[in-house]
Amino acid sequence: MIASDVVLGEDVVIHQPLLVNLYGCRIGDATRIGAFVEIQRGAVVGRACKISSHTFICDGVTIEDGVFVGHGVMFTNDLFPRALAPNGRLQTDADWELVHTRVAAGASIGSNVTIVAGVTIGRGALIGAGAVVTHDVPPFAIVAGVPARILGDVRGDAGEAHPAPGSIS
8 A cells, every 4th residue: 555645756666565664754866666665654764675575664763865674674673672561551652752764876785685674774785684783884895684783894805705804703
């Protein structure tokens, strides 16, 4: 379902529009969105991005231009999620704090990555498949693991990755 309050840029491609859930979000020009993607109200996706299938982008997430998001990537927006308030009643929007997350231009996020609320993924960074990102990722860093740790830098001769100083290569 694509709700009427979604702002779509020009030339956006949504594969299988009946198999996505988009509401209250903004999607930039020439972005491609795969099947089984949910993008919530308040989320922003820049231009020329690729959002692969089975990805969840929640309120509070901003994805800048030219970002690749692999299959099954999960963003979070609450550092202390609970179903019930201290008095035992079901929580409402007033019972939690929205925590913002930013993915800078040109970053790439591998499949099945979880991104904990409140982090910034730097420009051109590369997040390895299956990583759990719990802290900010510097621009152009290569990170992987649980929790994600810096393994190298994407800049270098002919685009080759270079290990970070002191890392095992």
